[in-house]
Every structure is written in C-alpha cells, then in structure tokens.
Amino acid sequence: QGSGNPAGAPVIVWLSYNVHGNEPSSSEAALLTLQALTDRSNTDAQQWLKNTVVVIDPCLNPDGRDRYVNWFNSVAGKNPNALLAAREHSEPWPGGRVNHYYFDLNRDWAWQTQVESQARLALYQRWLPQIHVDFHEQGINNPYYFAPAAQPYHEVITPFQRSFQTTIGRNHARYFDARGWLYFTREIFDLFYPSYGDTYPLYNGAIGMTYEQAGGPAGGLAALTRSGDTLSLADRAQHHFTTGMSTIEVASQHAARILTEYGNYYRTSVTSGQGTYKAYVVRSYPGDAGRIEALKALLDKNGIRYGHARSGPARGYNYDSRREETFTLSASDLVVTSLQPKSALVRVLFEPDPKLVDSATYDITAWALPYVYGLRAYASRDRIEISSAAPARTGAPATSTADPYGYVIRWDGLPAVRLAASLMRAGVRVRFSERSFELGGERFERGSLIVLRNGNAATANLWNTVRRLADSARVPLVPVTTGLVESGGDFGSTSVRALTAPKVALLSGDGTYANAVGEVWHYFEEQLQYPVTLVNSNSFGNIDWSQFNVIILPNGNYRFLNDKAQSEALRNWVSKGGRLIALEGAVASIAALDWGIKLKKPDDGGGDNKATAALLRRYENRERDELPNVTPGSIYRIELDNSHPLAFGYPGYYYTLKQDDRNYEFLREGGWNVGVLRKERPLAGFVGARLQERLQDALVLGVQDMGNGNVVYLTDDVLFRNFWENGKLLFANAVFLVGQ
Incomplete structure (x- = not known):
C-alpha cells in the first residue's frame, strides 16, 4: 500500500513455469528446484531461505501441457528419436502452447480473460513479489536467453529495475560460463507490451524477467540440433534449474536493497504518481454503462483504484481529437488517479500513446483502455480528488412487474447481447428495430430489442422468463404500454424485424490460427453461453451445411477455397440465405476469388530509384528494412455507417x-462499406512510414449482399485476445443482426 516493508521482512521470489504447455522442460525444472530448496543438506539453499520466500507455480497451463504430453506419448517410440524429421518433433494443430480455449496465457496477464489467469492473478495480487521469473522455451537451435532484456523498455521501468536485471544476468553467466553453456542477452525479448510474465510484474514494482531455453515442441526427449549436439529434456531442465536457483541466490544476497527499492517504488507512486498525467477521466454517456462496468471489472482484477469526482471544469488530453481541451466533469464520470500504489500500471494501461524507443518490438504497440473499451476519455495533468462512493443512479427505470405491452432493451453492449442470446435459447421471439424511435419520452437507438406478447404465445410465463433472464444478465428492461411510437417506426412496422436464432458453425483445424478460433469459441461459450459448432476445415466438402445459417471463418489460410467446386458450394450456400463471416486472413482468402472484395495493389511509386535502393541495402539491416512497411499493432479511428445493422449500437x-498491411478496395455492386479508413493517421502505436501512406481510403468492415444471403468482412480482429471490448458488440451484430 505504499508504506514500505517492515524490518526483517523477507524478499519474495515467484517462479512461474510452463505457461506455454508445449514448452515442457520448465515444469521439470520446477520439480528440481523444489527438491533442492527442501533438501536440508543443501546448505546454500538453506542459507538463502533465511531471508527469502520462494513461490513456485509449476504449471501455469495444465490443459496445454496435458495436450502436448498426451500427444507426445501417443507418437513416440520405445526410444527417443533425435532426428527432427521424426513425427515426435512435429506437433499437430492446435498444439499445446495454448490453453483449453486456444488462448496464449502469456498474453493474458493484464487482461485476465481466462480462468487460469484470473485465479493466478488473484493470488499474485496478495503476494506482490519483488522478483518474478517466467520460464519459457524457444527455437530448438537457439542458445539460452536470460536478462537483461532487449529494447524497447517502457518508460515506467525504473533505473533500479533495469540495472538489477544485469546484476542477475551476470550471476547466471558465471554458472553458464563454468559449464561451457551458450547464452545470449539483450536481444529479441523486449519489455513493452504490458501483458507478459515479465512486463506485468515490472509494472507492479517487481524485477520481472523471461528466461528462454531451446526446445519447445520440437524438443521431445532428445533432439539433434544444427550444431550436431543432441539436446535432451534433462539438459533443458537443468539449464532452467540453474537460472532459477541463481535468481534465488541473487535475491537473497541483495534482499535489503531489493526491499528498500520496492518500498520507495510504492511510496513514490502514492505521493507523486507516474508520468505527466495525474488523472484519467472516463466520461459517462448514455449507452456506455455496460462498457464502463466491464472496465471497472478489469481495474478491480488489477487492484487499480478508481472513483468519482465533483462536477466542475477540468482540462485534459482528448483521446479522440488528440488535443488538449477544456471539459466539464460530471459526478457520474469515472476517474482513475495516478497517485496510487498501482501508478505505473495505471500509466501503462491508460497513457494515450506511450513512447516507443525502438520500433522493432515483439507485440502490439497500442492498448490504451479508452480505445479498447470504446469510451470517451481525457488524460489530465491536474490532480483530481476522487470519492470511492458511487454516484446516485439515474436513467434506467426499475423493471415493472405489471403486465406490459412489451419490453424494450437498449442494444449498447455485451450484456444486451448476452440477454438476447439467453432469450432465444429460451424460445422467446425477439425483434429489433432498424430505425431509432421515441416512446414515452425516451429515445431508443437503432438495434434496440423488442419483446412482445405477439409471437410468444407458446412461451409459458413469458414476462417472468424475460425478467428473470434480464436480471441474470444485469440488463434493465424498459416496459412499454403501447406499440404506437411518437417518432420512428411503430412496433408493427416493416422496420421492426424478428431475429432468427443463428445456428453457428466455426471452422477450425488445419489452415486456421488456433488463437483466432479460440477467440470466437470463448466468445460464444463463455461470454454469451450460446451454442457454436466447431467444424474441421478439412471436412468442408463432407458437411451438410443446411444445418447452419451462419458460418464463421476465423483468421487463417483456407486452401479448400482454392478448390473451385468447394468455393462454389460455399457461395451457393450464401446465396440461398446463409451468412458467412470472414475475419482477417479469411478475407484475404476470399479476395483471391471473384466474389467482389479485392485487395488494393501496392503503390510502386519511386520506380527505378526505389528498386536500386532495395538492391543496395545492407545485410545487417535486413530486419529493420521491413519496419517502414509494417505495423505490429496500432489503433486507428475508422468512420462507421451506423445506419447499417453491422454498426448498430455505435457512434x-x-x-x-x-496488425497487418492488407488494404482492401471499397466494395462496389451489392456491397456496403460500413467501416472505412479515410485519410486518418493512427491514434496510437507504431506504423511504418510507407505503410502509413498506403493505409488510406480502405475498407475495414463491410457487408456484401449475395443472393438471399450475405458475406460479412471483418478485416481486423474485433475480438483480439478477447480483451478488445469495443469489438464485441460489432461481432454480435455480424452474428445476430446482419441479414435479418
């Protein structure tokens, strides 16, 4: 809490193993470490433990490890085959790297979308160790990697956090040198993206580090490397065991300094705060309640304090306009102050556009929470006093228990989608309005759901069912006594359409990206509790597709579309009334067909001069030469046609x-360009200079009418790692509203 550490307190070292299930040597090293620390005859370890507490998490990803180990045991022979050509070194889809829902748990520390992360971080917040190590494996031919890390470092990382990595690395080098083991430092693995097992602890005040051993799924029990050496599982475990014990040794030797710096870190956080901005104000507007509640849930998981301020004038950086502006605080606005124990994490998660000292980074470069949640916000340089008391509730009326004509549900976020899904599963007929309307003095935007007695005669205890499900989803119902509206379309109008419950197939398996499949699977199964059928993409030609009215192609490379008979079968299915939803790489696969969507051709301006420069480039710059053409992950503001169902519920x-350099032409005949990128520059994150020039006048979100059906194009990942909250309603629109 910023009060420092009591005299004589131990330093806490937390060792995390096997977050990627198919990097198995680390769990073996965890057992070796546990044995050494509990061995009474190990005098060094016993001495270290006098001032050090060691927390060991031997397997962060049990489902992934089980998947890998069970597969390996099913294909390995009596004796290990070290040749990399042997099948035991080639793991099949989806691989053990990911968890049950195909999520990479080493990208989930801050977001905590997965149950494993939620349980682990709840315990982590109670301990808040001073040192954390995340044990991994990498390519089979790479030497061992340990700290210090590569650039870029985030600015919040303190001088002590930087220098102490070197202190630990030198101790590791001493052991590795004595044994003749190869290693490297300060390359590849940077400290920027906030949701890794090294950066997240760093942004919580610890010394956070990643250690990488050669191996991974290619390692097996023994593998013949490029150098001609045979690398065994025992070797790999021994290397991790050595760095783990070396870390504990250094922690014990420097315990007093570590604890002093840790206490200073939190005291400074509370008294001064991190960075230029002292408060982040999230504005509260009608329709934002669900997303604000989701944001508060994330802040709670991370131990970040927030509150509300008195009404009055304020000044700050407008995330949308990217300008300093004066605004008026409302008592309902959410305020996160930087003067708190989690100041560094607050800055990292809220800072509009963090400084990137090296664009050659390992992951996305933009994630400011107001953009992620689609909320209007300001970053203020001024201190804003907050109260933890919630403001008085206004707006949403209490649900009537009388017998109404019907209920209206605002379509403004994931809770409303969850309610619609549960109503359809319960057999309740749900309608939605294509036009905004006014009724009873209230305005309801496009997409608002309507539940009436008409069409629901078969549902026993209709209103009790509707109210019970709404209470469960925590969604307010607005009772109405008439279908005659004051403006817009009456409830019997053709602009009020009935929802047909989607019967969803999700392609998976070879050719699809496991993470992308997992995002959609988790969205349906855990967030909506709505059924989805995972279908193997290799079985496409053998499926009776009449069982489904929605097919989802997640990010991937769909070779079956190269088969003319199969691509025509898919097109015919769409034309007969099906809805095809294509995401990211799947859109590129369809663009290779003559369906209407087309990739833009790169501008080859510069001609001979550019070609000559490319031929004369330096070999040492071969990786950096690509940076002007890429974006590892940046945020753009795109224009929406929110009169189209794909954009209902959005401004x-x-x-x-x-995240990629793909650029699509605007759709022409039969197409709706719902989300487009015009001449905007990125709001946040790195985009190469040449790519910035090309990312203009391009389709991002579109719908193509095809016979009686539709193809929905989502060229960017609207469900990215399932923490991109602002895209979840958009994906729901594609599934539930488009084409109805």
Whole structure:
C-alpha cells in the first residue's frame, strides 16, 4: 500500500513455469528446484531461505501441457528419436502452447480473460513479489536467453529495475560460463507490451524477467540440433534449474536493497504518481454503462483504484481529437488517479500513446483502455480528488412487474447481447428495430430489442422468463404500454424485424490460427453461453451445411477455397440465405476469388530509384528494412455507417486495432462499406512510414449482399485476445443482426 516493508521482512521470489504447455522442460525444472530448496543438506539453499520466500507455480497451463504430453506419448517410440524429421518433433494443430480455449496465457496477464489467469492473478495480487521469473522455451537451435532484456523498455521501468536485471544476468553467466553453456542477452525479448510474465510484474514494482531455453515442441526427449549436439529434456531442465536457483541466490544476497527499492517504488507512486498525467477521466454517456462496468471489472482484477469526482471544469488530453481541451466533469464520470500504489500500471494501461524507443518490438504497440473499451476519455495533468462512493443512479427505470405491452432493451453492449442470446435459447421471439424511435419520452437507438406478447404465445410465463433472464444478465428492461411510437417506426412496422436464432458453425483445424478460433469459441461459450459448432476445415466438402445459417471463418489460410467446386458450394450456400463471416486472413482468402472484395495493389511509386535502393541495402539491416512497411499493432479511428445493422449500437466511428498491411478496395455492386479508413493517421502505436501512406481510403468492415444471403468482412480482429471490448458488440451484430 505504499508504506514500505517492515524490518526483517523477507524478499519474495515467484517462479512461474510452463505457461506455454508445449514448452515442457520448465515444469521439470520446477520439480528440481523444489527438491533442492527442501533438501536440508543443501546448505546454500538453506542459507538463502533465511531471508527469502520462494513461490513456485509449476504449471501455469495444465490443459496445454496435458495436450502436448498426451500427444507426445501417443507418437513416440520405445526410444527417443533425435532426428527432427521424426513425427515426435512435429506437433499437430492446435498444439499445446495454448490453453483449453486456444488462448496464449502469456498474453493474458493484464487482461485476465481466462480462468487460469484470473485465479493466478488473484493470488499474485496478495503476494506482490519483488522478483518474478517466467520460464519459457524457444527455437530448438537457439542458445539460452536470460536478462537483461532487449529494447524497447517502457518508460515506467525504473533505473533500479533495469540495472538489477544485469546484476542477475551476470550471476547466471558465471554458472553458464563454468559449464561451457551458450547464452545470449539483450536481444529479441523486449519489455513493452504490458501483458507478459515479465512486463506485468515490472509494472507492479517487481524485477520481472523471461528466461528462454531451446526446445519447445520440437524438443521431445532428445533432439539433434544444427550444431550436431543432441539436446535432451534433462539438459533443458537443468539449464532452467540453474537460472532459477541463481535468481534465488541473487535475491537473497541483495534482499535489503531489493526491499528498500520496492518500498520507495510504492511510496513514490502514492505521493507523486507516474508520468505527466495525474488523472484519467472516463466520461459517462448514455449507452456506455455496460462498457464502463466491464472496465471497472478489469481495474478491480488489477487492484487499480478508481472513483468519482465533483462536477466542475477540468482540462485534459482528448483521446479522440488528440488535443488538449477544456471539459466539464460530471459526478457520474469515472476517474482513475495516478497517485496510487498501482501508478505505473495505471500509466501503462491508460497513457494515450506511450513512447516507443525502438520500433522493432515483439507485440502490439497500442492498448490504451479508452480505445479498447470504446469510451470517451481525457488524460489530465491536474490532480483530481476522487470519492470511492458511487454516484446516485439515474436513467434506467426499475423493471415493472405489471403486465406490459412489451419490453424494450437498449442494444449498447455485451450484456444486451448476452440477454438476447439467453432469450432465444429460451424460445422467446425477439425483434429489433432498424430505425431509432421515441416512446414515452425516451429515445431508443437503432438495434434496440423488442419483446412482445405477439409471437410468444407458446412461451409459458413469458414476462417472468424475460425478467428473470434480464436480471441474470444485469440488463434493465424498459416496459412499454403501447406499440404506437411518437417518432420512428411503430412496433408493427416493416422496420421492426424478428431475429432468427443463428445456428453457428466455426471452422477450425488445419489452415486456421488456433488463437483466432479460440477467440470466437470463448466468445460464444463463455461470454454469451450460446451454442457454436466447431467444424474441421478439412471436412468442408463432407458437411451438410443446411444445418447452419451462419458460418464463421476465423483468421487463417483456407486452401479448400482454392478448390473451385468447394468455393462454389460455399457461395451457393450464401446465396440461398446463409451468412458467412470472414475475419482477417479469411478475407484475404476470399479476395483471391471473384466474389467482389479485392485487395488494393501496392503503390510502386519511386520506380527505378526505389528498386536500386532495395538492391543496395545492407545485410545487417535486413530486419529493420521491413519496419517502414509494417505495423505490429496500432489503433486507428475508422468512420462507421451506423445506419447499417453491422454498426448498430455505435457512434459514427470505431477504434480498430490494425496488425497487418492488407488494404482492401471499397466494395462496389451489392456491397456496403460500413467501416472505412479515410485519410486518418493512427491514434496510437507504431506504423511504418510507407505503410502509413498506403493505409488510406480502405475498407475495414463491410457487408456484401449475395443472393438471399450475405458475406460479412471483418478485416481486423474485433475480438483480439478477447480483451478488445469495443469489438464485441460489432461481432454480435455480424452474428445476430446482419441479414435479418
């Protein structure tokens, strides 16, 4: 809490193993470490433990490890085959790296979308160790990697956190040198993205580090490397065991200094705060309640304090306009102050556009929470006093228990989607309005759901069912006594359409990216509790697709579309009334067909001069030469046509996460260009200079009418790692509203 550590307190070292299930040597090393620390005859370890507490988490990803180990045991022979050509070194889809839902748990520390992360971080917040190590494996031919890390470092990382990595690394080097083991430092693995097992602890005040041993799924029990050496599982475990014990040794030797710096870190956080901005104000507007509640849940998981301020004038950086502006605080606005124990984490998660000292980074470069949640916000340089008391509730009326004509549900976020899904599963007929309307003095935007007695005669205890499900989803119902509206379409109008419950197939398996499949699977199964059928993409030609009215192609490379008979079968299915939803790489696969969507051709301006420069480039710069053409993950504001069902529930814009260089032409005949990128520059994150020039006048979100059906194009990942909250309603629109 910023009060420092009591005299004589131990330093806490937390060792995390096997977050990627198919990097198995670390769990073996965990057992070796546990044995050494509990061995009474190990005098060194016993001495270290006098002032050090060691927390060991031997397997962060049990489902992934089980998947890998069970597969390996099913294909390995009596004796290990060290040749990499042997099948025991080639793991099949989806691989053990990911958890049950195909999520990479080493990208989930801050977001905590997965149950494993939620349980682990709840315990982590209670201990808040001073040192944390995340044990991994990498390519089979790479030497061992340990700290210090590569650039870029985030600015919040303190001089002590930087220098002490070197102190630990030198101790590791001493042991590795004595044994003749190869290693490297300060390359590849940077400290920027906030949701890794090294950066997240760093942003919570610890010394956070990643250690990488050669191996991974290619390692097996023994593997013949490029150098001609045979690398065994025992070797790999021994290397991790050595760095783990070396870390504990250094922690014990420097315990007093570590604890002093740790106490100073939290005292400074509380008294001065991190960075230029002293408060982050999230504005509260009608329709934002669900996303604000989701944001508060994330802050709670991370131990970040927030509150509300008195009404009055304020000044700050407007995330949307990217300008310093004066605004008026409302008592309902959410305020996160930087003067708190988690100041560094607050800055990292809220800072509009963090400084990137080296664009050659390992992951996305933009994640400011107001963009992620689609909320209007300001970053203020001024201190804003907050109260933890919630403001008085206004707006949403209490649900009537009388017998109404019907209920209206605002379509403004994931809770409303969850309610719609549960109503359809319960057999309740749900309608939605394509036009905004006014009724009873209230305005309801496009997409608002309507439940009436008409069409629901078969549902026993209709209103009790509706109210019970709404209470469970925590969604307010607005009772109405008439279907005659004051403006807009009456409830019997053709603009009020009935929802047909989607019967969803999700392609998976070879050719699809496991993470992308997992995002959609988890969205349906855990967030909506709505059924989805995972279908093997290799079985496409053998499926009776009449069982489904929605097919989802997640990010991937779909070779079956190269088969003319199969691509025509898919097109015919769409034309007969099906809805095809294509995401990211799947859109590129369809663009290779003559369906209407087309990739833009790169501008080859510069001609001979550019070609000559490319031929004369330096070999040492071969990786950096590509940086002007890429974006590892940046945020753009795109224009939305929110009169189209794909954009219902949104203002006239959407914050998209751009991760590739694909650029699509606007749709022509039969197409709706719902989300487009015009001449905007990125709001946040790195985009190469040449790519910035090309990312203009391009389609990002579109719908193509095809016969009686539709193809929905989502060229960016609207469900990115399932923490991109602002995209979840958009994906729901694609599944539930488009084409109805």
